[in-house]
Amino acid sequence: MxxxxxxxxGEFFPVGGIIYKDNYVLLHHCIDLQIPGYLILSPLRHIESYSDLSQNEMLHIGIVTKAVVAVLKRIDGIEKVYLASFGEETTHFHFHIFPRYKWMLNHSAEEIRTDNMLDGAKLLSFCRKKYKIQPTFINKEDILPVIEQIKQVFANPDC
Ligand SMILES: [Zn+2]
Structure with missing residues (x-):
């Protein structure tokens, strides 16, 4: 599996548990990255391509993504939110919701820039390598407050 x-x-518990789940999609924190708010959004069904998504799955992915990006942008230090889908390690289709923090721009130019311009794909790739950590060693203190803020939005859709 x-x-x-x-x-x-329910056989594996990501840090902070399930943030949001409905009949179509699942949102949880990345299991092995020490980047608060780095989230994974997937359809519940095991499909491997965007083109296999049902209309309802697409709709729910869109709605949840919009809500999550809005919350992340309100969190101190987050300047932008990147969305990506690769499916190289885990074939189950998913989106990476990657908050770009101000402090990430302090990494050396050769790691995150191309021709002196910030290179989002390079920064994402660099951070995914640099902040990768075994799930059991994740420092929850940084991550749980961010997860709590996101959970509150889904608990109270009016805010
Ligand atoms: Zn799967």
Whole structure:
């Protein structure tokens, strides 16, 4: 069984638990990155391509993404939110919701810039390598407050 399916089935607990789940999608924090608010949004069904998403899955992915990006942008230090889908490590289709913090721009130019311009794909790739950590060693103190803020939005849709 794939990692995402084992989270869907309650056999694996990502840091902070399930942030949001409905009949179509699942939102949780990345299991092995020490970047608060780095989230993974997947359909519940094990499909491997965007083109396999049902209308309802697409709709729910869109709605949840919009809500999550809005919350992340209100968090101190987050300047921008990147969205990406690769599916190289986990084939279960998912989006990476990657908050770009101000402090990330302090990394050396050769790691995050191309021709002196900030290179989002390079920064994402660099941070995914630099802040990767075994799930059991994740420092929850940084991550849980951010997860709490996101959970509150889904608990109270009016805010
Ligand atoms: Zn799966």
């Amino acid at each position: 794939c990692l995402t399916c084992s989270i869907v089935n």
